[in-house]
Amino acid sequence: MHNRQTSIAVQTPVAGVDLASAGKDALFSGLLAVGLFLPLIGFKTVTNIRNELILETRFGLLAIFIAVMVAASLVNSFVIAPWRARRAVRERAPASRLAGVLSKYFAPFALGFVLIYPALVFGLVGSTGATKWIDNFGIQILIYVMLGFGLNIVVGLAGLLDLGYVAFYAVGAYSYALLAQTFGLSFFALLPVAGILAAFWGMMLGFPVLRLRGDYLAIVTLAFGEIIRLVLINWVPVTNGYAGISGVPRPSFFGIPFNASDDGFAATFGLPFSPIYRTIFLYYLILALVLLTAFVTLRLRRLPIGRAWEALREDEIACRSLGINTTTTKLTAFATGALFGGFAGSFFAARQGFISPESFTFMESATVLAIVVLGGMGSTMGVAIAAVIMIGGTEILRDLDFLKDIFGPDFDPTQYRMLLFGLAMVLIMVWKPRGLVATRAPSAFLRERKAIGRDLVKEGHG
Numbered sequence: 001m002h003n004r005q006t007s008i009a010v011q012t013p014v015a016g017v018d019l020a021s022a023g024k025d026a027l028f029s030g031l032l033a034v035g036l037f038l039p040l041i042g043f044k045t046v047t048n049i050r051n052e053l054i055l056e057t058r059f060g061l062l063a064i065f066i067a068v069m070v071a072a073s074l075v076n077s078f079v080i081a082p083w084r085a086r087r088a089v090r091e092r093a094p095a096s097r098l099a100g101v102l103s104k105y106f107a108p109f110a111l112g113f114v115l116i117y118p119a120l121v122f123g124l125v126g127s128t129g130a131t132k133w134i135d136n137f138g139i140q141i142l143i144y145v146m147l148g149f150g151l152n153i154v155v156g157l158a159g160l161l162d163l164g165y166v167a168f169y170a171v172g173a174y175s176y177a178l179l180a181q182t183f184g185l186s187f188f189a190l191l192p193v194a195g196i197l198a199a200f201w202g203m204m205l206g207f208p209v210l211r212l213r214g215d216y217l218a219i220v221t222l223a224f225g226e227i228i229r230l231v232l233i234n235w236v237p238v239t240n241g242y243a244g245i246s247g248v249p250r251p252s253f254f255g256i257p258f259n260a261s262d263d264g265f266a267a268t269f270g271l272p273f274s275p276i277y278r279t280i281f282l283y284y285l286i287l288a289l290v291l292l293t294a295f296v297t298l299r300l301r302r303l304p305i306g307r308a309w310e311a312l313r314e315d316e317i318a319c320r321s322l323g324i325n326t327t328t329t330k331l332t333a334f335a336t337g338a339l340f341g342g343f344a345g346s347f348f349a350a351r352q353g354f355i356s357p358e359s360f361t362f363m364e365s366a367t368v369l370a371i372v373v374l375g376g377m378g379s380t381m382g383v384a385i386a387a388v389i390m391i392g393g394t395e396i397l398r399d400l401d402f403l404k405d406i407f408g409p410d411f412d413p414t415q416y417r418m419l420l421f422g423l424a425m426v427l428i429m430v431w432k433p434r435g436l437v438a439t440r441a442p443s444a445f446l447r448e449r450k451a452i453g454r455d456l457v458k459e460g461h462g
Contacts, residue, residue, distance in 0.1 A: 022077035029073035033066040040419075041065055061411075080431070107381065114138075114287060118280050127276060134279050139351065141391045142286045143344055148371040148383040149293045150340030155369065156377035157301065158333035159313025161218045163365055164205070164225025168198040168338035170232060170360035172345025174239060177355055180249045187251035187350050191343060198342025199335040201228075206334035210327055213316070225365055232357040244356025251350050253281055282351055289347060293340050294380055300336070309333055310378075370421075374428050376435025385436055390421070 042062040048054050113120075121133045147169065154162045175194040179185060209220050232239045239245070252258065258265045258278035266273040300306045308329045311319040320326055349355050367390070375386030397413040397420075428436070 022074060025077055026070050026073040030066055030070045033069035034062075037062055037065045076430075110381075110384070114142075118283060127274070131276055131279050134276075134283050136395050137392055138283050139279070139286055140395065141388055142283070142290050143348060144368065144371060144391045145384050145387040146286070146290045146293050146340060146344045146347075147368045148375065148387050149290070149297055149380065150337045150344065151368050152337075152372050152378065152380070152383050153297060153300075153309070153340075154333050154337040155372050156379070156383075157306065157313060158309040158330065160209075160330065160333060161214065161221070162334075162337070163218050163222040163362070163369065164228070165221075165337070165341060165368055166360045166362070166364040167205075167225040167228035168202060168341035169345040169348070169364065170228055170357075171198045171201050171338075172342030173349040173355050173360070174232065174245070174345075175342070176346035177245045177248045177349045178238070181245070181247070184249075186255075187249070187346070191346050194346035195339045195342040198345065199339040202334040202336075202338025202341075203331050205338075206331040210330060222362070222365075225362060229357050229360055232360070239357075242356065242358075244354055244358075245349075246354045248349050248353045248355065250278070250353060251282070251285065282347075286347055286351075289343055293343070297380060305329070305332055313378075370425060374425065374435055376437040379435065379437040382435050382437030390424075393424075394421070 042058060044056045044058055045053055046056055117138055118130070118134055121130045121138075125133060147165070150168075151162065151165045154160050154165070172194040175197045176187070176190050179190050179193065180187070205221065205224050209217050212220055233241055235241075250258070253265055256265050256268055257263070258275075258281065260273045261267065264273070265271075265277050271277070301310075308319070308324050309332075311322065311324060312326060312329050312333075316326060319329070348359075352359075371386045371390055372383055374390070375382030375384070394417050397417050400413045403411055403413055
């Protein structure tokens with residue numbers, strides 16, 4: 001009788017880290033930091049008293065950036081990489097009770113927080129600093145949340161890479177500004193008009209790109225955004241070119257303006273005049289638009305057109321084989337996303353009171369696209385969280401004056417916002433390559449098992 005022994009290899013999590021490999025990675029990161037930061041941070045050009053351009057060195061600040069990069073490489077080698085290895089080899093554990101509670105109650109908590117945000121700001125900083133926190137943080141973040149929701153339809157649901165989304169933002173802003181100044185109509189009357197005009201231009205963009213995918217689609221949409229910006233610059237008789245449009249009418253509270261006149265908001269309700277009333281009104285106005293956008297987006301995902309967008313995103317050939325009209329599907333995706341971009345643009349014009357082509361550059365499209373990608377394509381909650389982190393983080397950099405005590409009085413944190421933005425994108429792509437919220441509930445599913453009616457089944461039973 002022949003006995004055979006079988007050896008079974010058991011995979012175990014990574015117990016240690018190769019020190020030599022970690023050292024090589026840290027050295028490479030340090031050299032890469034030297035090559036990248038030396039021309040950007042190590043040297044600085046200044047003008048002396050004789051109006052001569054001289055070169056100054058900032059090697060101390062450069063050393064700090066290099067040390068941060070080396071430390072990040074070591075943390076990745078000794079902490080992040082072993083954690084990801086252990087996570088890959090172990091069986092997927094059921095969701096914890098804490099995760100279930102967060103997924104169930106996070107959305108209602110977030111909604112409650114944004115509703116009482118102005119009151120919280122008043123209680124913490126008083127009326128003096130409330131304007132800055134409500135306007136620069138609350139309203140600014142909500143504008144980008146709405147833009148992210150609109151672009152999420154095109155990129156996240158339909159899978160169409162759009163690098164010219166700022167064009168629809170600009171169309172909505174200029175449509176409201178021009179029509180309001182010409183015909184004297186109110187904001188609420190022109191809001192749907194601006195959205196419809198932006199949706200029309202979304203369909204105009206959709207027709208030329210019906211046969212394009214991937215990189216080619218991205219190039220054409222990028223060109224479309226630049227064409228719109230150049231038209232705004234050169235069509236001086238209508239758009240006033242680089243000078244922009246000033247004196248854009250601001251929205252009123254059911255016909256009551258926010259001014260110091262006897263018919264103003266403060267006098268009508270017996271309140272002392274303050275610009276904070278307009279700021280609070282604009283905050284709740286953009287919040288209502290954001291909630292409307294989120295509601296419509298979630299409802300559309302459960303309709304046949306939403307499922308057609310997702311089928312188009314997964315495989316266009318399979319989508320065609322199922323009998324789905326891809327032409328209509330693409331056009332509706334572009335038009336719907338552009339509609340919400342036009343809404344956001346009209347609100348932006350009404351809030352600022354002044355618009356110019358400089359407000360609608362490619363960087364705006366890149367920022368909104370980064371919000372969608374980092375938040376998780378197709379995830380409504382992820383887009384909102386990414387907008388809060390990116391836009392709110394950029395605004396907070398303006399208030400980090402204590403960093404001047406560390407890096408010197410000439411240090412300006414806002415000059416490094418794009419550098420930090422790029423670093424954050426790299427870290428997110430390494431840590432969460434599918435975005436902050438990588439999973440979501442399917443758009444269509446059966447809550448319980450049901451029999452199919454016999455009239456719908458060929459065999460005669462369900």
